[in-house]
Amino acid sequence: MFLMNYNFMYDKNTIDPAPAYIPMASGLQLTNAIYDHLNVSGDGNMAYSETIPDSWDVNTIMNTDFHGNVNAGNVDYSTQDLAGIRIKRRIKGTFAWITLYDIALESSSGLALTKYDLTNQHGITYEYAFVPYLNTNVECAYIIKELESKCDGVFVCSPGSIVKFYGGLSYGNGSMANKTGVFEPLGSKYPIVVANADTQYYSGSLSATALTFNQLMNDKFDRVTNSSYLKLLTEFLTDHTTKLIKDWNGNLWLVAVTDGVQVKYNNSVGMGVGDVSFNFVEIGSAQDQETLEKSGFINIMFTPMTNTIPDYPPRPLNPVDSNTGSNEEYLSKIEFNINPMDGDLVINNSEWLQNMMFYIDPETLDLVFESEDDIEDISFSIDTNGNIFLNVS
Structure with a gap:
């Protein structure tokens, strides 16, 4: 057979080299030619033909016509019976999907595709599933990815928008509704408490400084931009759509904004910055499929504008004035905390303050600082853009 090749002089390929046995092929390389079509099949018993197959079957491994690309996969063939895609989410360790x-x-x-989940809760590990389903509505295998949810700040979301609050944050006194009636029958020392409804919801208030995304990221103050943003923010909070409030503490409320939105302007920066405050009441569960559908948080059309690069670069953290020898630190970058064990003031993100000790003089009630460094004076100043500086000299 090796003398007369593999088909015993049967056709025009009789003088072709005998094919080698290849137990495992992991790739294919085409070079030094112009190719019109490629088809690789796993069917070794298929009848010989000079016509190259141009469609997929169950035995096809690769098939491409080189029309502007070298894609040889079977996505089109595999998806011809697919009706759609579902994206689902559940808390890790639970069974029910949303x-x-x-x-x-x-x-x-x-x-x-790229899709966003606005209803995630801080500190929760979720499982997200990419689920193709057929024309018969039968779901295919779940492709699952595990993610841990993180929130930095307080977010107020609607189905099409999201607002981040970071500075001047404060929650007002909250309350949980518990409608009951107290009946005091004659001859009884104690009353009878009646609860005829399952009414139970949370209500509260939120206040925060209104700053645009670029100001949050870069600390650059622009009066005109911030005034326009403040107007849009108040319109957003009063548009009568369902809102979702979530924060870095793990709170998650599906709410409606009640009453009006109050704005308190900061006179120290020429009324260029305002604090907004509003009341809200919980209207449903943010973990319920039907409630989220009615509120518009399923199949949302959302594209975050904050994905774009800011118009200006972040300012440096610690600019140094080499002429005067003084050091300026941006106050917004410094963290002040109280140690719950001993009540001492703890200062982070400041090269100068974290090495100092502060206390109140019991006689003069002045704030006194002590430092091992050669520091003569500490003062605060504000520039024309509204940035507050800590000056150490």
Whole structure:
């Protein structure tokens, strides 16, 4: 057979080299030619033909026509029976899934998508599932990814927008509704408490300084931009749509804003910054599928504007004036905390203050500082843009 090749002089390929036995092939390389079509099949018994197959079957391994690309996969073939994609989420360790998106699939290009989850809760580890389903509504295998949710600040979300609050944050006194009636029958020492409804909801208030994303990221103050943002913010809070409030403490409320939105302007910076405050009441569970659907938080159309690069670079953390020998630190970067064990003041993110000791003089009630460094004076100043500086000399 090796003398007459593998087909005993049967056709025009009789003088072709005998094919080598390849137990495992992991790749294919094409070089030094112009190719019109490539088809690789796993069917070793297929009948010989000069016509190259141009469609997929169950035995096809690769198939490409080189029309502008070298894609040889079977996405189109594999998705021809798919009706859509569902994106689901559940808390790790639980069973019930919440469907966040149900997307109809018109072509294989629909598999490349980016979607956002606004209803996630801080400190929770979630499992997200990418679930294709067929025209018969039968779901295929779940592709699951585990993620830990983190929030830095307080966020107020609607189905199409999200606002971040970071400075001047404060929650007012909250209350949990518990509607009961007290009946005092004659001849009884104690009353009878009646609760005829399951009414139980949280209500509270929130106040914070209104700053745009660029100001939060770069500490650059712009009066006109911030005034426009403050107007849009108050319109956003009073548009009568359901809101979702979540924060870095793990709180998560599905709410409606009640009453008006109050604005308190900061006179020290020429009224260019305002603190907003508003009341809210809980109207449903942020963990319930039906409630999220009615509130519009399922299949949301959301594209965050904060994905864009800020217009200006962040300012340096610690600019140094080499002429005067003084050091300026931005006060917004310094953290002040109280040690719960001994009540001492703890200062972080400050090269100068964290090495000092502060106390109140019992006679003069003045604030006194002591430091091992050669420091003569500490003062605070504010520039024309509203930035507050700590000056150490």
